[in-house]
Amino acid sequence: MNIIKAVKLAYEYKRYGEDGQVEETLRAVDGVDLDVKKGDFVAILGHNGSGKSTLAKQINALLVPTEGTLYVDGMDTKDPEKVWDIRQSAGMVFQNPDNQIIGSVVDEDVGFGPENMGIPTKEIWERVEESLRSVGMWEYRHSSPNKLSGGQKQRVAIAGVVAMHPKCIVLDEPTAMLDPVGRKDVIRTVRALNMVEDVTVVLITHYMEEVIYADKVIVMDDGKVVMQGTPGEIFSQVDTLKKYRLDVPQVTLLAYELKKAGLDLPAGILSIEELVDNLCQLKSNM
Amino acid sequence: MSIKIEHVSHLYGEGEAFEKKALNDVTMEIPDGQFLGVIGHTGSGKSTLIQHLNGLLKATSGTIYYNNEDIYQENYDMKKLRSKVGLVFQYPEHQLFEIDVFSDVCFGPKNLGLPQEEIEARAKEALEHVGLGPDFYKKSPFELSGGQKRRVAIAGILAMEPEVIVLDEPTAGLDPKGRDEILDLVAELHQVRKITVVLVSHSMEDVAKYVDRLIVMDDGKVRFDGTPREVFSHYKELEKLGLAAPQVTYVTHALKEKGWDIDTDATTVEEAKNAILKALKRPLKKTVSEKTDPGKGAAL
Numbered sequence: 001m002n003i004i005k006a007v008k009l010a011y012e013y014k015r016y017g018e019d020g021q022v023e024e025t026l027r028a029v030d031g032v033d034l035d036v037k038k039g040d041f042v043a044i045l046g047h048n049g050s051g052k053s054t055l056a057k058q059i060n061a062l063l064v065p066t067e068g069t070l071y072v073d074g075m076d077t078k079d080p081e082k083v084w085d086i087r088q089s090a091g092m093v094f095q096n097p098d099n100q101i102i103g104s105v106v107d108e109d110v111g112f113g114p115e116n117m118g119i120p121t122k123e124i125w126e127r128v129e130e131s132l133r134s135v136g137m138w139e140y141r142h143s144s145p146n147k148l149s150g151g152q153k154q155r156v157a158i159a160g161v162v163a164m165h166p167k168c169i170v171l172d173e174p175t176a177m178l179d180p181v182g183r184k185d186v187i188r189t190v191r192a193l194n195m196v197e198d199v200t201v202v203l204i205t206h207y208m209e210e211v212i213y214a215d216k217v218i219v220m221d222d223g224k225v226v227m228q229g230t231p232g233e234i235f236s237q238v239d240t241l242k243k244y245r246l247d248v249p250q251v252t253l254l255a256y257e258l259k260k261a262g263l264d265l266p267a268g269i270l271s272i273e274e275l276v277d278n279l280c281q282l283k284s285n286m
Numbered sequence: 287m288s289i290k291i292e293h294v295s296h297l298y299g300e301g302e303a304f305e306k307k308a309l310n311d312v313t314m315e316i317p318d319g320q321f322l323g324v325i326g327h328t329g330s331g332k333s334t335l336i337q338h339l340n341g342l343l344k345a346t347s348g349t350i351y352y353n354n355e356d357i358y359q360e361n362y363d364m365k366k367l368r369s370k371v372g373l374v375f376q377y378p379e380h381q382l383f384e385i386d387v388f389s390d391v392c393f394g395p396k397n398l399g400l401p402q403e404e405i406e407a408r409a410k411e412a413l414e415h416v417g418l419g420p421d422f423y424k425k426s427p428f429e430l431s432g433g434q435k436r437r438v439a440i441a442g443i444l445a446m447e448p449e450v451i452v453l454d455e456p457t458a459g460l461d462p463k464g465r466d467e468i469l470d471l472v473a474e475l476h477q478v479r480k481i482t483v484v485l486v487s488h489s490m491e492d493v494a495k496y497v498d499r500l501i502v503m504d505d506g507k508v509r510f511d512g513t514p515r516e517v518f519s520h521y522k523e524l525e526k527l528g529l530a531a532p533q534v535t536y537v538t539h540a541l542k543e544k545g546w547d548i549d550t551d552a553t554t555v556e557e558a559k560n561a562i563l564k565a566l567k568r569p570l571k572k573t574v575s576e577k578t579d580p581g582k583g584a585a586l
Contacts, residue, residue, distance in 0.1 A: 276544065
């Protein structure tokens with residue numbers, strides 16, 4: 001079954017003038033059809049203002065479609081009775097870790113979600129332990145969140161979502177404010193949740209290197225889905241991506257430039273190992 | 287003309303239980319016209335360091351000379367220093383507050399007490415420099431895209447006619463094209479207006495592409511100082527400091543480990559491409575018996 005299914009989904013932001021009349025409308029999401037299978041790792045790319053975040057907020061029912069329908073785990077997000085169930089099924093992690101952490105101690109912060117769900121105390125603590133271990137932050141359970149690095153805070157925020165046992169996690173640029181190691185730790189955590197716990201992941205990012213592990217990459221432009229495919233398929237189209245104000249991982253760009261210079265390399269190389277192996281093979285055939 | 291930082295230490299919460307040494311005896315000089323990159327993990331002291339450059343934070347000990355004048359001496363004109371050393375914070379768009387773009391850019395020069403004509407001339411010039419024409423003057427800053435808002439924030443600093451511009455992660459949250467556009471703009475200001483630039487960044491690929499000199503902060507100290515090529519050759523130590531090298535540097539090092547006779551200092555796509563093309567033609571080094579026959583092995 002599809003955990004997320006969008007049919008002709010659209011969202012319009014409206015600006016109202018002083019007299020209450022609509023002065024301007026902006027169609028941020030425009031006719032998106034989308035199917036995300038349970039357990040998939042889907043990455044969404046697109047330039048600033050392409051509609052990615054508006055789409056993400058709809059999955060969490062923070063925004064309700066102005067046209068079309070969005071089903072999350074079989075529930076229509078327009079159904080007001082289902083809002084809390086939807087938010088429990090699809091947890092959300094945002095860009096700035098400082099805006100998401102409310103507890104003064106790490107384990108209390110993580111327990112906040114399950115507590116709100118009315119989970120018995122004993123089970124809350126079990127969930128806190130399990131989710132802090134899954135993001136590798138168990139040893140910091142008694143720390144104050146403001147003593148943590150950005151990457152660590154972001155992993156605590158992820159644990160807070162995991163503790164609610166969601167089927168799906170939507171991450172909206174979770175690494176934009178982090179240093180390289182913080183970035184790597186967060187992405188590794190997300191991949192582990194996806195592979196080990198089978199949590200469906202929707203990752204929005206501007207860092208192309210973070211996308212190479214996804215099952216499927218979706219490129220948005222002007223509110224529409226303009227490209228869809230595996231990372232290899234997407235990143236082999238360097239020029240098309242540039243047209244959409246995007247980029248490819250640096251190693252993919254290097255392979256592309258080498259190919260242009262006459263080397264016989266396959267299109268859409270994604271990792272350092274892949275490029276090194278291909279180059280070594282080329283060399284041994286010389 | 288330069289910024290000289292001499293034995294600067296900074297303690298947060300001095301004498302309290304949470305006392306933390308954010309800067310620990312930093313000494314360095316930023317010469318005129320340099321494009322300096324600053325990297326370091328979160329909490330390494332980068333932001334504390336740059337906030338000393340225009341006197342926003344005062345050193346607990348040590349001193350700073352701007353153009354050979356001690357900025358901590360009595361009667362030093364801090365206001366003038368702040369107009370000469372412009373600071374663009376992270377997410378500068380959060381600091382846009384005027385009713386339209388033009389008024390926002392005028393705010394800085396207005397505070398300098400300049401005549402109205404001069405203020406407007408400067409604002410126009412600054413906006414032109416960041417590529418925002420008259421169509422944008424009357425727009426609300428909130429109608430602009432992320433990249434455009436950053437341009438307005440940078441124009442606001444440029445209108446003060448600074449000699450030094452310090453940018454704290456100016457590209458965080460921008461899409462790849464927006465990232466390139468802002469950094470190209472900064473590089474152009476550096477070249478055309480001869481402004482000294484200090485760029486704090488988490489993107490190793492970006493600093494490798496743009497800066498002349500790179501310093502690495504860790505635990506309040508400067509750990510490495512050199513050209514990007516020099517600094518990134520220490521990529522294994524950088525990883526321990528929460529950093530990394532650009533992806534292409536890892537490619538050339540991996541090839542070297544496989545026995546390629548290759549220049550491993552590449553930090554940009556162009557450099558790596560040339561190094562690989564050159565090395566492809568050279569025979570492999572014998573990797574196993576490197577000690578007995580260094581570098582002279584025949585092709586495998």
